[in-house]
Amino acid sequence: xxxxxxxxxxxxxxxxxxxxxxxxxxxxxxxxxxxxxxxxxxxxxxxxxxxxxxxxxxxxxxxxxxxxxxxxxxxxxxxxxxxxxxxxxxxxxxxxxxxxxxxxxxxxxxxxxxxxxxxxxxxxxxxxxxxxxxxxxxxxxxxxxxxxxxxxxxxxxxxxxxxxxxxxxxxxxxxxxxxxxxxxxxxxxxxxxxxxxxxxxxxxxxxxxxxxxxxxxxxxxxxxxxxxxxxxxxxxxxxxxxxxxxxxxxxxxxxxxxxxxxxxxxxxxxxxxxxxxxxxxxxxxxxxxxxxxxxxxxxxxxxxxxxxxxxxxxxxxxxxxxxxxxxxxxxxxxxxxxxxxxxxxxxxxxxxxxxxxxxxxxxxxxxxxxxxxxxxxxxxxxxxxxxxxxxxxxxxxxxxxxxxxxxxxxxxxxxxxxxxxxxxxxxxxxxxxxxxxxxxxxx
Amino acid sequence: xxxxxxxxxxxxxxxxxxxxxxxxxxxxxxxxxxxxxxxxxxxxxxxxxxxxxxxxxxxxxxxxxxxxxxxxxxxxxxxxxxxxxxxxxxxxxxxxxxxxxxxxxxxxxxxxxxxxxxxxxxxxxxxxxxxxxxxxxxxxxxxxxxxxxxxxxxxxxxxxxxxxxxxxxxxxxxxxxxxxxxxxxxxxxxxxxxxxxxxxxxxxxxxxxxxxxxxxxxxxxxxxxxxxxxxxxxxxxxxxxxxxxxxxxxxxxxxxxxxxxxxxxxxxxxxxxxxxxxxxxxxxxxxxxxxxxxxxxxxxxxxxxxxxxxxxxxxxxxxxxxxxxxxxxxxxxxxxxxxxxxxxxxxxxxxxxxxxxxxxxxxxxxxxxxxxxxxxxxxxxxxxxxxxxxxxxxxxxxxxxxxxxxxxxxxxxxxxxxxxxxxxxxxxxxxxxxxxxxxxxxx
Numbered sequence: 001x002x003x004x005x006x007x008x009x010x011x012x013x014x015x016x017x018x019x020x021x022x023x024x025x026x027x028x029x030x031x032x033x034x035x036x037x038x039x040x041x042x043x044x045x046x047x048x049x050x051x052x053x054x055x056x057x058x059x060x061x062x063x064x065x066x067x068x069x070x071x072x073x074x075x076x077x078x079x080x081x082x083x084x085x086x087x088x089x090x091x092x093x094x095x096x097x098x099x100x101x102x103x104x105x106x107x108x109x110x111x112x113x114x115x116x117x118x119x120x121x122x123x124x125x126x127x128x129x130x131x132x133x134x135x136x137x138x139x140x141x142x143x144x145x146x147x148x149x150x151x152x153x154x155x156x157x158x159x160x161x162x163x164x165x166x167x168x169x170x171x172x173x174x175x176x177x178x179x180x181x182x183x184x185x186x187x188x189x190x191x192x193x194x195x196x197x198x199x200x201x202x203x204x205x206x207x208x209x210x211x212x213x214x215x216x217x218x219x220x221x222x223x224x225x226x227x228x229x230x231x232x233x234x235x236x237x238x239x240x241x242x243x244x245x246x247x248x249x250x251x252x253x254x255x256x257x258x259x260x261x262x263x264x265x266x267x268x269x270x271x272x273x274x275x276x277x278x279x280x281x282x283x284x285x286x287x288x289x290x291x292x293x294x295x296x297x298x299x300x301x302x303x304x305x306x307x308x309x310x311x312x313x314x315x316x317x318x319x320x321x322x323x324x325x326x327x328x329x330x331x332x333x334x335x336x337x338x339x340x341x342x343x344x345x346x347x348x349x350x351x352x353x354x355x356x357x358x359x360x361x362x363x364x365x366x367x368x369x370x371x372x373x374x375x376x377x378x379x380x381x382x383x384x385x386x387x388x389x390x391x392x393x394x395x396x397x398x399x400x401x402x403x404x405x406x407x408x409x410x411x412x413x414x415x416x417x418x419x420x421x422x423x424x425x426x427x428x429x430x431x432x433x434x435x436x437x438x439x440x441x442x443x
Numbered sequence: 444x445x446x447x448x449x450x451x452x453x454x455x456x457x458x459x460x461x462x463x464x465x466x467x468x469x470x471x472x473x474x475x476x477x478x479x480x481x482x483x484x485x486x487x488x489x490x491x492x493x494x495x496x497x498x499x500x501x502x503x504x505x506x507x508x509x510x511x512x513x514x515x516x517x518x519x520x521x522x523x524x525x526x527x528x529x530x531x532x533x534x535x536x537x538x539x540x541x542x543x544x545x546x547x548x549x550x551x552x553x554x555x556x557x558x559x560x561x562x563x564x565x566x567x568x569x570x571x572x573x574x575x576x577x578x579x580x581x582x583x584x585x586x587x588x589x590x591x592x593x594x595x596x597x598x599x600x601x602x603x604x605x606x607x608x609x610x611x612x613x614x615x616x617x618x619x620x621x622x623x624x625x626x627x628x629x630x631x632x633x634x635x636x637x638x639x640x641x642x643x644x645x646x647x648x649x650x651x652x653x654x655x656x657x658x659x660x661x662x663x664x665x666x667x668x669x670x671x672x673x674x675x676x677x678x679x680x681x682x683x684x685x686x687x688x689x690x691x692x693x694x695x696x697x698x699x700x701x702x703x704x705x706x707x708x709x710x711x712x713x714x715x716x717x718x719x720x721x722x723x724x725x726x727x728x729x730x731x732x733x734x735x736x737x738x739x740x741x742x743x744x745x746x747x748x749x750x751x752x753x754x755x756x757x758x759x760x761x762x763x764x765x766x767x768x769x770x771x772x773x774x775x776x777x778x779x780x781x782x783x784x785x786x787x788x789x790x791x792x793x794x795x796x797x798x799x800x801x802x803x804x805x806x807x808x809x810x811x812x813x814x815x816x817x818x819x820x821x822x823x824x825x826x827x828x829x830x831x832x833x834x835x836x837x838x839x840x841x842x843x844x845x846x847x848x849x850x851x852x853x854x855x856x857x858x859x860x861x862x863x864x865x866x867x868x869x870x871x872x873x874x875x876x877x878x879x880x881x882x883x884x885x886x
């Protein structure tokens with residue numbers, strides 16, 4: 001009987017070993033994809049791309065087992081050879097190719113020069129050739145940064161007693177209401193794709209006290225802007241026994257601090273490749289919605305058109321204001337008007353026109369919406385009635401409150417928006433592997 | 444200006460403090476939900492439920508600031524009182540209530556006795572009252588175990604150079620083909636929900652070498668069985684530069700070992716609550732598909748009806764065989780027939796009727812499907828042609844191979860199935876927070 005015992009076969013040289021002292025003047029086996037080839041007569045420099053980075057190999061035409069003309073960019077190879085010091089090479093060393101084994105070969109030359117520092121093509125072309133364009137080192141680095149933001153979210157919350165949950169994306173109705181739902185037929189029953197895990201994460205607060213989910217959400221918004229996606233990854237949390245919605249802003253601030261530390265500690269290479277300016281997260285100012293509007297309107301001489309909502313230009317100006325006045329990259333805008341928040345938002349007892357809620361702006365763009373929710377069954381029913389909402393179909397959600405729920409609240413962070421602002425990208429599609437928008441359903 | 448600095452307000456006693464020595468004979472403030480109330484004349488024992496577990500409080504009617512009759516199960520409370528030793532209480536201590544603040548009150552008595560050790564009701568009722576039934580300690584514990592399985596998957600792979608990816612769930616076509624796709628209209632274009640992240644994770648192997656995703660997948664299968672869900676969480680990985688599909692089985696074995704260690708280390712309470720028997724993962728036997736069929740057929744005197752597929756009874760018998768003969772809880776069944784695997788599966792060069800693929804059976808149930816994929820552009824096109832598949836609409840996927848891909852493979856683990864088998868549950872719905880099946884779209 002043959003068994004697997006969990007040991008991986010390791011014939012191939014690990015990156016750490018490749019970079020170590022002990023490997024110098026030793027013969028190794030290394031694998032990777034040919035990222036670029038520089039011909040210098042009888043010698044060629046072959047840059048290998050591996051998940052850890054680039055590595056220089058050098059090939060002398062008189063020496064190897066194949067002709068120099070066989071090599072192509074995009075070829076996956078296994079190289080046998082000697083590691084020697086070479087101060088001019090990226091890591092101060094290079095691999096002198098003794099023998100090469102071609103693991104797989106491309107059928108055609110690359111349509112995009114991925115070995116350039118910045119890919120010199122349109123966003124549209126990058127998205128059309130997504131699986132090729134991302135082979136560029138800078139393009140890749142964006143998604144390592146994104147990975148860190150998700151990892152930090154989970155690790156920070158795991159460490160604070162949150163339970164991870166997985167809630168359904170197909171449901172009978174949407175949590176946020178409105179028209180922006182994708183509809184489908186679920187075995188002949190009408191169904192929608194989840195706009196957020198809102199109802200489910202609230203329902204789970206009664207079970208686990210603190211929960212989070214990192215998963216896709218779907219918004220059938222007919223916006224074609226640089227900051228909207230129709231499917232995005234939402235970092236959601238919900239927690240019970242809060243003293244107020246300030247607790248939620250504290251959690252988010254703590255998360256951002258944790259994420260920045262993780263980035264510095266484990267993603268230094270990517271921060272450097274992308275030349276990321278680390279935002280200020282040691283303290284984040286808060287401002288009331290109505291004050292924020294007034295401050296921005298006054299300073300930038302702008303008339304307040306709609307007292308109940310922030311339009312994108314206003315958000316940008318509020319961001320600008322807090323940058324200029326307080327050197328702040330982030331600002332919590334609190335107490336959004338009740339009429340612009342969903343029914344489950346808790347109204348401010350001091351003034352019921354406003355809610356105990358907040359958005360987080362990052363360089364003038366909303367990256368988070370959160371707030372305290374109504375936990376009392378009768379209050380929830382009253383608010384639904386006042387809005388003319390039907391209880392039909394909402395019974396399971398309402399049951400949760402009927403049988404007791406602690407005071408609670410939560411927030412949802414748009415992962416791509418957070419990444420975009422951190423990296424200073426102009427278009428959210430730059431930081432989504434396979435964006436879905438009004439016109440893009442592929443690849 | 445007010446700021447958030449990431450510090451959480453902490454007026455409330457942490458569980459670790461509640462359980463420590465220093466708190467004995469001290470006055471504390473604790474919060475939780477009233478899980479059960481036991482009246483003993485003028486004294487009542489109130490069991491508080493917190494995310495960390497249950498805690499006993501005792502109330503003397505003559506002492507507190509409210510009447511004993513005010514208390515209801517499902518009430519969220521803040522309690523002020525003295526911690527004293529009490530050998531008969533669960534943690535050897537109890538909280539003598541001095542004062543109590545009601546944070547929120549239920550409107551009606553609980554419809555299910557969640558304080559019982561096992562909930563004494565049908566699965567159907569448990570699912571209908573999901574947010575209530577899960578307040579039971581045993582029900583909760585199942586999902587902590589599930590959390591550990593996901594956490595272990597990510598941590599194991601992060602530690603081995605894998606990059607986490609987020610791929611779209613709405614797409615133009617399915618990866619697995621067939622009729623079991625949910626269809627929707629995406630801004631007037633036909634679209635489907637992802638059956639798996641297969642195409643995307645392969646496309647990302649050319650970028651990051653090793654990738655994983657933990658997310659929902661959707662199967663419109665008209666099966667109403669105890670082991671099928673129409674939406675489930677898939678733990679997917681894909682890795683490049685493999686020597687063969689054995690590498691993938693090694694990765695999975697390594698993951699399972701890591702998960703079991705994590706469970707023992709951090710989820711001991713839940714293992715104990717559910718009385719989980721830890722499966723054998725130090726070594727996992729492998730057997731060829733055709734051999735496995737023969738061995739089971741012979742030992743259990745069963746005729747082989749379909750030489751190309753394993754039916755559920757056959758899987759169960761193979762599991763039984765390896766348990767009886769080798770004390771194995773898991774078994775890798777390898778070399779599935781080509782005609783039962785998708786076009787991207789790599790055929791075995793030694794016999795093209797079979798593929799370099801595997802399923803992992805856990806106590807006789809398939810929990811994983813994996814294998815090596817075709818990485819050569821022309822081979823892929825040939826196999827598609829041989830199956831009469833159109834290339835139209837597959838251009839972006841094929842492009843990835845046209846421009847070079849390393850040898851690679853991957854696997855997908857059904858999270859709920861893995862949880863179900865680990866816990867010895869009879870029905871997969873027991874280990875899904877909000878199951879979606881032929882008849883269930885709510886809650």
